[in-house]
Amino acid sequence: MKITIVLGAFFPVPPTMGGAVEKMWYSLAPEFARRGHEVAIVSRKMPNQARQESNDGVRHLRVRGFDTPRSLVCLKFLDFVYSLRAMSILPAADILVTNTFWLPLLARDRTRGKMYAHVGRYPKGQMRFYAHAARLQAPSTAVARAISAEAPQLADRVSVVPYPAPRSTSAPPEIELRPKRILYVGRVHPEKGVHLLVEAFVRGTRAAFTDWELMIAGPTDAKFGGGGSEYLSTLRESAVEAGDRLIFAGSIFDPSELEQTFRSARLFVYPSLAERGESFGLAPLEAMTHGCAVLVSKLDCFTDFVRDRETAFIFDHRSSSPEENLRIKIEKIINDEALLARVAKAGRRKSEEYSLSRVADRFIADFSSIVQS
Numbered sequence: 001m002k003i004t005i006v007l008g009a010f011f012p013v014p015p016t017m018g019g020a021v022e023k024m025w026y027s028l029a030p031e032f033a034r035r036g037h038e039v040a041i042v043s044r045k046m047p048n049q050a051r052q053e054s055n056d057g058v059r060h061l062r063v064r065g066f067d068t069p070r071s072l073v074c075l076k077f078l079d080f081v082y083s084l085r086a087m088s089i090l091p092a093a094d095i096l097v098t099n100t101f102w103l104p105l106l107a108r109d110r111t112r113g114k115m116y117a118h119v120g121r122y123p124k125g126q127m128r129f130y131a132h133a134a135r136l137q138a139p140s141t142a143v144a145r146a147i148s149a150e151a152p153q154l155a156d157r158v159s160v161v162p163y164p165a166p167r168s169t170s171a172p173p174e175i176e177l178r179p180k181r182i183l184y185v186g187r188v189h190p191e192k193g194v195h196l197l198v199e200a201f202v203r204g205t206r207a208a209f210t211d212w213e214l215m216i217a218g219p220t221d222a223k224f225g226g227g228g229s230e231y232l233s234t235l236r237e238s239a240v241e242a243g244d245r246l247i248f249a250g251s252i253f254d255p256s257e258l259e260q261t262f263r264s265a266r267l268f269v270y271p272s273l274a275e276r277g278e279s280f281g282l283a284p285l286e287a288m289t290h291g292c293a294v295l296v297s298k299l300d301c302f303t304d305f306v307r308d309r310e311t312a313f314i315f316d317h318r319s320s321s322p323e324e325n326l327r328i329k330i331e332k333i334i335n336d337e338a339l340l341a342r343v344a345k346a347g348r349r350k351s352e353e354y355s356l357s358r359v360a361d362r363f364i365a366d367f368s369s370i371v372q373s
Contacts, residue, residue, distance in 0.1 A: 001367060003032055004091060004113050006042040006098040009065040009082030013043045016253055017224055018187075020282040021099050021120045024163045031360040033057030040093070042086045061089050067223040076101060095367045104130045114370050119147055122276040127151035134370045139163050139280040142300035159366055162304065163282045164359035165289045165351045166255070172263050172291030172348070175341050180212045182330065183265035183292065185258070186272075186283050188220045188235070189227040193271035193297060193317060198238050198246065200327035205242050208331040214242070217249040217261055224251065262290035266340065267333060269295045271326060273317055281305075284312065285354060288347035293340045295329060311350040312343060 011019035013026045025041065033039045039058045044065030045051060053060050063085040066078045083102040090096070096113030098104065104117045105126075114134040119127075122143060127150045130136060136151075136158045138144035148155040182201065188194050194216060201214045216235070220226035232248070239246040252258045262268070268287035272278045281302045284294045288311070296302045297317035308314040315329040316322070333340055 001095060001364075001371060002038045002040075002091070002093040002113070003029075003095045003097065003367065004040045004042065004093040005029060006083075006086050006090075006096065006100060006103055007044070008100055009044055009079050010068045011044060012046045012049065012062075012065070013041060013060070016046075018219065018251070018253055020163065020280070021118070023166070023282070025097070027164060027166065027356055028360055028363065029058045030056035031356055032364065035360070035364065037364075040091050042089065044082070059091075061091075063089060068225060070222055094371050101126065104133050108132065116367070116370065119143060119279075121279050122146050123150045124276075125150070127154065130154070133157065134373075135159055135366065137161055137366070140301045140304050142303065143279045161362045161366060162354055162359060163280055163285070164356040165282075165285045165354040166259075167289050167351075167355060168259055175266050175291060175293065175344050176337065178266050179264060180334075181265040182209075182212060182214045182267045182269055182334075183217070183261065183287070184215070184269055184271075185217045185252070185261065185287070186270065187225045187227075188216060188218045188232060189225065190231060191272070191274040191277055193273040193322075194227075195231075195235060195238065196271045196273075196317070196323045196326055197269055198235050199323040200330060201246060202239060202242050203323070203327045204331060205245065208335065209245075212334065213245040213247060215247045215249055215261070215265065217252050217258075219251040259290060262287050262292055265292050266344075267295060267330070268292040269326075269330070271295075271297050271315070271317060271322075272299060273297065275299065278302075285351055288312070288344075288351040291344055291348050293333065293344040294347055295333065305350055305354070309339070309343065311347045 005025050011017050011022045013022050015022040029039045042061045045062035051062050069075050080102045083100050090112040093113035095116050097116045099118040099120045116135045117133045118137050136147050138160050139162050144158050144160045147158050220232045222228050270284045278299050278301050284296050287294050294312040298314050306312040315326050319325045
């Protein structure tokens, strides 16, 4: 098959600025090519990148994009401009994959590929306009349900294919050999609940967490999806009592460094509050692959791979005092070393279901069913 993947206006590939969707398709594209398919990726061009090049059997085509704006209206306008630019260079294809807002509306030329809309976020009213798309692909069951509820007439075109979990060729260290470290990796933004984690840890430093440390790793700049300098300042003020046991590590985009960061922690906490913003949970799944025990909020999007006290842990972020609920949950987890180790191992086994090869199998099967229909 000929497969074209059009990524968004705001993050480049290789994913040097992060982005779960960019990381996913950048890892899948060479796997498709390895299986004999002709693959092209259209993405945002950065100043140091070529407009056209080929790597790992994948053809890269780049057009000028934008930094992420704060205004949602501005974001949609810039996505529209970028989509027009992307359309002007689309090669002939059988399948046209995109996570952009506008391209599923604008691209009608079937010689450029049947439209395969990757719905990487909860839909916000646009699904009913995607009637000519051959597929509406969701990364989780929760998002698939939301698509079908918004556009019931298109329910038979909805499929669930998850993100692949990055893996390493070497086994991670046993959990008891790691530092007593709690880790968060992701955008440092209020909707991610980072302030809840900081407050929970600070409360715990007075007793239960005396020999533990917390590391917060991720971008704070708005152009990378962070909450900005004001939010970071608020977090730092809240963290004063924890002293040097609370580390703000900044952005980690290098895959090797990120892998070592995951492998240096015993417990990974992802306290997201984004009820309609979180669509899958790639960071928790990635932590599971590297042998961390994982604790997440009670969002529907995590339920495909999280079972409380089996493959991971859950805390109720909707409670009247979520930071206290989180503190109590962390305390119970770290005080039961056998449970911590057992859940970490079970989580790693569960993550094997999301290997690059298995997820690629599911995408190729889904693509084939569309091409042959």
